[in-house]
Amino acid sequence: MNPKTVMRTWQLRESWESPIGTLRWDRFGPEDGPPVVLLHGTPFSSFVWHEITPALAAEGHRVHVWDMPGYGSSAKSDGQDVSLKAQGEVFAELLGIWGLSSSDPSTGPSVIAHDFGGCVSLRAHLLHKAGYRRLALVDPVALAPWGSPSFRLLGEHAAVFEQLPAALHEALVREYVSSASYWGLRPDVLAELVAPWTGEAGQAAFYRQIAQADQRHTDEIQPLYPTMNLPVTVCWGTEDTWIPPAKGEELAALIPGARLRTIPDAGHLVPLDAPARLLGTLLTFLD
Numbered sequence: 001m002n003p004k005t006v007m008r009t010w011q012l013r014e015s016w017e018s019p020i021g022t023l024r025w026d027r028f029g030p031e032d033g034p035p036v037v038l039l040h041g042t043p044f045s046s047f048v049w050h051e052i053t054p055a056l057a058a059e060g061h062r063v064h065v066w067d068m069p070g071y072g073s074s075a076k077s078d079g080q081d082v083s084l085k086a087q088g089e090v091f092a093e094l095l096g097i098w099g100l101s102s103s104d105p106s107t108g109p110s111v112i113a114h115d116f117g118g119c120v121s122l123r124a125h126l127l128h129k130a131g132y133r134r135l136a137l138v139d140p141v142a143l144a145p146w147g148s149p150s151f152r153l154l155g156e157h158a159a160v161f162e163q164l165p166a167a168l169h170e171a172l173v174r175e176y177v178s179s180a181s182y183w184g185l186r187p188d189v190l191a192e193l194v195a196p197w198t199g200e201a202g203q204a205a206f207y208r209q210i211a212q213a214d215q216r217h218t219d220e221i222q223p224l225y226p227t228m229n230l231p232v233t234v235c236w237g238t239e240d241t242w243i244p245p246a247k248g249e250e251l252a253a254l255i256p257g258a259r260l261r262t263i264p265d266a267g268h269l270v271p272l273d274a275p276a277r278l279l280g281t282l283l284t285f286l287d
Helices: 052-058 084-097 116-127 149-156 166-178 187-197 199-211 222-227 246-254 275-286
Strands: 014-018 021-028 035-039 062-067 110-114 134-138 232-237 259-263
Touching: 014 084, 021 052, 021 084, 035 052, 035 116, 052 062, 052 275, 084 116, 110 116, 116 134, 116 222, 134 275, 149 199, 166 187, 166 199, 187 199, 222 246, 232 246, 232 275, 246 259, 259 275
Parallel strands: 035 062, 035 110, 110 134, 134 232, 232 259
Antiparallel strands: 014 021, 021 062
Protein backbone atom coordinates (compact mmCIF):
# COMPACT_ATOMS: atom_id res chain seq x y z
CA MET A 1 0.00 0.00 0.00
CA ASN A 2 1.35 3.36 -1.00
CA PRO A 3 1.48 5.78 1.99
CA LYS A 4 0.55 8.64 -0.33
CA THR A 5 -2.83 7.07 -1.12
CA VAL A 6 -3.59 5.31 2.18
CA MET A 7 -6.95 6.18 3.70
CA ARG A 8 -6.07 7.78 7.04
CA THR A 9 -7.92 6.02 9.84
CA TRP A 10 -6.48 8.16 12.65
CA GLN A 11 -7.74 11.73 12.56
CA LEU A 12 -7.09 14.46 15.15
CA ARG A 13 -10.01 16.88 15.16
CA GLU A 14 -8.65 19.87 17.10
CA SER A 15 -5.80 22.31 16.52
CA TRP A 16 -3.79 24.92 18.39
CA GLU A 17 -1.44 27.55 17.00
CA SER A 18 1.65 26.76 19.04
CA PRO A 19 4.77 28.97 19.00
CA ILE A 20 6.42 26.53 16.58
CA GLY A 21 3.50 25.74 14.29
CA THR A 22 -0.05 24.45 14.16
CA LEU A 23 -0.45 21.48 16.46
CA ARG A 24 -3.14 18.85 15.95
CA TRP A 25 -4.72 17.17 18.97
CA ASP A 26 -7.78 15.32 20.21
CA ARG A 27 -9.26 13.77 23.33
CA PHE A 28 -11.44 10.76 24.04
CA GLY A 29 -13.40 9.29 26.91
CA PRO A 30 -15.79 10.76 29.49
CA GLU A 31 -15.39 14.48 30.17
CA ASP A 32 -15.24 13.89 33.91
CA GLY A 33 -12.74 11.03 33.67
CA PRO A 34 -9.27 11.30 35.22
CA PRO A 35 -7.02 12.94 32.60
CA VAL A 36 -4.34 10.94 30.81
CA VAL A 37 -1.95 12.46 28.26
CA LEU A 38 -0.09 10.36 25.67
CA LEU A 39 3.14 11.49 23.98
CA HIS A 40 4.66 9.91 20.89
CA GLY A 41 8.29 9.74 19.79
CA THR A 42 10.25 9.92 16.56
CA PRO A 43 9.80 9.27 13.69
CA PHE A 44 6.27 8.47 14.74
CA SER A 45 3.03 10.29 15.61
CA SER A 46 0.10 9.92 17.97
CA PHE A 47 -0.96 6.99 15.77
CA VAL A 48 1.30 4.74 17.83
CA TRP A 49 -1.39 5.03 20.53
CA HIS A 50 -4.34 4.18 18.28
CA GLU A 51 -5.01 0.89 20.09
CA ILE A 52 -4.21 2.07 23.62
CA THR A 53 -6.31 5.26 23.40
CA PRO A 54 -9.79 3.71 22.98
CA ALA A 55 -9.00 1.07 25.59
CA LEU A 56 -8.06 3.70 28.19
CA ALA A 57 -11.12 5.75 27.26
CA ALA A 58 -13.33 2.67 27.69
CA GLU A 59 -11.93 2.31 31.20
CA GLY A 60 -13.20 5.79 32.05
CA HIS A 61 -10.09 7.92 31.43
CA ARG A 62 -10.15 11.26 29.59
CA VAL A 63 -7.37 10.60 27.07
CA HIS A 64 -5.49 13.46 25.38
CA VAL A 65 -3.33 12.81 22.30
CA TRP A 66 -1.35 15.19 20.10
CA ASP A 67 1.07 15.29 17.20
CA MET A 68 4.17 17.32 18.02
CA PRO A 69 4.75 20.21 15.59
CA GLY A 70 6.75 18.81 12.69
CA TYR A 71 5.23 15.33 13.12
CA GLY A 72 2.13 13.46 12.01
CA SER A 73 -0.73 15.76 10.99
CA SER A 74 0.76 18.85 12.66
CA ALA A 75 2.42 21.64 10.67
CA LYS A 76 5.75 21.12 8.94
CA SER A 77 7.66 24.11 7.58
CA ASP A 78 11.11 25.24 6.50
CA GLY A 79 13.26 26.49 9.36
CA GLN A 80 10.89 25.07 11.95
CA ASP A 81 12.31 24.48 15.44
CA VAL A 82 11.31 20.92 16.30
CA SER A 83 14.04 20.35 18.89
CA LEU A 84 13.38 18.56 22.15
CA LYS A 85 13.82 21.89 23.90
CA ALA A 86 11.06 23.51 21.83
CA GLN A 87 8.74 20.50 22.17
CA GLY A 88 9.12 20.50 25.96
CA GLU A 89 8.16 24.17 26.12
CA VAL A 90 5.18 23.60 23.83
CA PHE A 91 3.97 20.64 25.87
CA ALA A 92 4.07 22.60 29.12
CA GLU A 93 1.99 25.33 27.45
CA LEU A 94 -0.38 22.83 25.83
CA LEU A 95 -1.29 21.42 29.24
CA GLY A 96 -2.51 24.91 30.12
CA ILE A 97 -4.56 25.09 26.91
CA TRP A 98 -6.20 21.81 27.97
CA GLY A 99 -6.80 23.10 31.50
CA LEU A 100 -4.46 20.48 32.92
CA SER A 101 -1.78 22.73 34.40
CA SER A 102 -1.60 22.34 38.15
CA SER A 103 0.92 22.98 40.89
CA ASP A 104 -0.86 20.24 42.86
CA PRO A 105 0.26 16.87 41.48
CA SER A 106 -2.86 15.15 42.84
CA THR A 107 -5.01 17.14 40.40
CA GLY A 108 -2.61 16.96 37.46
CA PRO A 109 -2.79 14.51 34.57
CA SER A 110 -1.23 11.10 34.35
CA VAL A 111 1.34 11.21 31.54
CA ILE A 112 2.44 8.29 29.37
CA ALA A 113 5.34 8.99 27.03
CA HIS A 114 7.17 6.92 24.41
CA ASP A 115 10.65 7.43 22.93
CA PHE A 116 11.41 11.18 22.39
CA GLY A 117 8.14 11.90 24.16
CA GLY A 118 9.86 10.69 27.30
CA CYS A 119 12.41 13.49 27.08
CA VAL A 120 9.68 16.01 26.21
CA SER A 121 7.61 15.04 29.25
CA LEU A 122 10.64 15.04 31.54
CA ARG A 123 11.79 18.47 30.35
CA ALA A 124 8.30 19.92 30.81
CA HIS A 125 8.16 18.53 34.34
CA LEU A 126 11.70 19.26 35.50
CA LEU A 127 12.38 22.57 33.73
CA HIS A 128 8.93 24.08 33.23
CA LYS A 129 7.23 22.82 36.40
CA ALA A 130 4.46 20.89 34.65
CA GLY A 131 2.73 18.94 37.41
CA TYR A 132 1.86 15.28 36.81
CA ARG A 133 -0.08 12.90 39.00
CA ARG A 134 2.09 10.07 37.73
CA LEU A 135 4.43 9.38 34.82
CA ALA A 136 4.94 6.26 32.70
CA LEU A 137 7.98 6.22 30.43
CA VAL A 138 7.89 3.67 27.60
CA ASP A 139 11.30 2.95 26.03
CA PRO A 140 12.15 6.64 26.47
CA VAL A 141 15.02 8.73 25.17
CA ALA A 142 16.32 9.88 28.53
CA LEU A 143 19.90 8.78 29.11
CA ALA A 144 23.18 9.38 27.30
CA PRO A 145 24.40 8.11 24.98
CA TRP A 146 21.55 7.76 22.50
CA GLY A 147 21.18 7.69 18.74
CA SER A 148 22.01 4.68 16.57
CA PRO A 149 24.75 4.89 13.92
CA SER A 150 22.03 5.16 11.25
CA PHE A 151 20.29 7.95 13.15
CA ARG A 152 23.52 9.91 13.49
CA LEU A 153 24.38 9.38 9.82
CA LEU A 154 21.02 10.74 8.71
CA GLY A 155 21.34 13.73 11.02
CA GLU A 156 24.87 14.61 9.95
CA HIS A 157 23.95 14.52 6.25
CA ALA A 158 20.34 15.71 6.38
CA ALA A 159 20.84 18.17 3.50
CA VAL A 160 22.05 15.34 1.26
CA PHE A 161 19.27 12.89 2.16
CA GLU A 162 16.64 15.59 1.60
CA GLN A 163 17.58 15.42 -2.10
CA LEU A 164 16.83 11.71 -2.48
CA PRO A 165 14.29 10.81 -5.14
CA ALA A 166 10.89 10.39 -3.53
CA ALA A 167 10.77 6.63 -4.09
CA LEU A 168 14.17 6.07 -2.48
CA HIS A 169 13.28 8.31 0.44
CA GLU A 170 10.03 6.44 1.00
CA ALA A 171 11.83 3.09 0.92
CA LEU A 172 14.37 4.40 3.46
CA VAL A 173 11.64 5.60 5.83
CA ARG A 174 9.74 2.32 5.53
CA GLU A 175 12.82 0.29 6.44
CA TYR A 176 13.76 2.66 9.23
CA VAL A 177 10.31 2.63 10.84
CA SER A 178 9.98 -1.13 10.40
CA SER A 179 13.21 -1.73 12.30
CA ALA A 180 11.58 -0.40 15.48
CA SER A 181 9.19 -3.37 15.59
CA TYR A 182 10.09 -6.84 16.83
CA TRP A 183 7.27 -8.68 15.07
CA GLY A 184 7.04 -6.50 11.98
CA LEU A 185 4.27 -4.03 11.26
CA ARG A 186 1.08 -4.76 9.34
CA PRO A 187 1.11 -3.05 5.93
CA ASP A 188 -1.73 -0.70 6.89
CA VAL A 189 -0.04 0.30 10.16
CA LEU A 190 3.29 0.87 8.45
CA ALA A 191 1.57 2.97 5.78
CA GLU A 192 -0.03 5.19 8.47
CA LEU A 193 3.35 5.77 10.11
CA VAL A 194 5.17 6.50 6.85
CA ALA A 195 2.54 8.72 5.20
CA PRO A 196 3.36 11.95 7.13
CA TRP A 197 6.96 11.77 5.90
CA THR A 198 6.11 11.62 2.19
CA GLY A 199 5.69 14.49 -0.21
CA GLU A 200 8.02 17.49 -0.42
CA ALA A 201 7.14 18.89 3.01
CA GLY A 202 7.15 15.50 4.69
CA GLN A 203 10.49 14.48 3.25
CA ALA A 204 12.19 17.67 4.41
CA ALA A 205 10.54 17.37 7.84
CA PHE A 206 11.80 13.81 8.31
CA TYR A 207 15.46 14.82 8.05
CA ARG A 208 14.89 18.13 9.86
CA GLN A 209 13.75 16.47 13.05
CA ILE A 210 16.70 14.07 13.00
CA ALA A 211 19.19 16.88 12.32
CA GLN A 212 17.86 18.81 15.33
CA ALA A 213 18.07 15.87 17.73
CA ASP A 214 20.69 16.87 20.29
CA GLN A 215 21.85 14.83 23.26
CA ARG A 216 22.45 17.99 25.28
CA HIS A 217 18.68 18.18 25.80
CA THR A 218 18.79 14.99 27.85
CA ASP A 219 22.19 15.81 29.37
CA GLU A 220 20.59 18.96 30.78
CA ILE A 221 17.95 17.07 32.76
CA GLN A 222 19.65 13.77 33.54
CA PRO A 223 21.23 15.09 36.80
CA LEU A 224 17.70 16.09 37.94
CA TYR A 225 16.17 12.60 37.82
CA PRO A 226 17.04 11.84 41.47
CA THR A 227 15.00 14.90 42.52
CA MET A 228 11.73 13.61 41.06
CA ASN A 229 8.95 13.08 43.57
CA LEU A 230 6.02 11.36 41.88
CA PRO A 231 5.02 7.80 41.00
CA VAL A 232 7.02 6.67 37.97
CA THR A 233 7.00 3.42 36.07
CA VAL A 234 9.49 2.59 33.33
CA CYS A 235 8.28 0.14 30.67
CA TRP A 236 10.70 -1.48 28.25
CA GLY A 237 10.40 -3.95 25.40
CA THR A 238 12.75 -6.85 25.97
CA GLU A 239 13.65 -6.94 22.27
CA ASP A 240 14.29 -3.23 21.78
CA THR A 241 17.18 -2.86 19.33
CA TRP A 242 16.98 0.94 19.19
CA ILE A 243 17.61 1.59 22.91
CA PRO A 244 19.02 -1.34 24.92
CA PRO A 245 16.79 -2.64 27.76
CA ALA A 246 19.70 -2.05 30.12
CA LYS A 247 18.88 1.65 29.82
CA GLY A 248 15.54 0.91 31.47
CA GLU A 249 17.29 -0.54 34.50
CA GLU A 250 19.62 2.45 34.65
CA LEU A 251 16.78 4.96 34.40
CA ALA A 252 14.61 3.25 37.01
CA ALA A 253 17.56 3.22 39.40
CA LEU A 254 18.02 7.00 39.03
CA ILE A 255 14.40 7.99 39.79
CA PRO A 256 13.40 7.51 43.43
CA GLY A 257 10.75 4.82 43.79
CA ALA A 258 10.53 4.12 40.06
CA ARG A 259 9.59 0.61 39.02
CA LEU A 260 10.75 -1.17 35.89
CA ARG A 261 8.24 -3.25 33.96
CA THR A 262 9.59 -5.30 31.05
CA ILE A 263 7.29 -6.16 28.15
CA PRO A 264 8.23 -9.57 26.67
CA ASP A 265 8.53 -10.08 22.92
CA ALA A 266 8.31 -6.38 22.09
CA GLY A 267 10.73 -4.13 20.28
CA HIS A 268 11.06 -0.37 20.54
CA LEU A 269 7.51 0.14 19.27
CA VAL A 270 5.94 -1.42 22.35
CA PRO A 271 2.52 0.27 21.88
CA LEU A 272 2.21 -1.50 18.52
CA ASP A 273 4.16 -4.70 19.21
CA ALA A 274 2.43 -5.59 22.48
CA PRO A 275 -0.55 -3.26 23.07
CA ALA A 276 -2.45 -5.69 25.30
CA ARG A 277 0.50 -6.34 27.60
CA LEU A 278 1.41 -2.67 27.75
CA LEU A 279 -2.21 -1.72 28.42
CA GLY A 280 -2.39 -4.13 31.34
CA THR A 281 0.74 -2.60 32.84
CA LEU A 282 -0.55 0.93 32.32
CA LEU A 283 -4.00 0.25 33.79
CA THR A 284 -2.42 -1.22 36.91
CA PHE A 285 -0.22 1.85 37.21
CA LEU A 286 -3.06 4.31 36.58
CA ASP A 287 -5.35 2.62 39.09
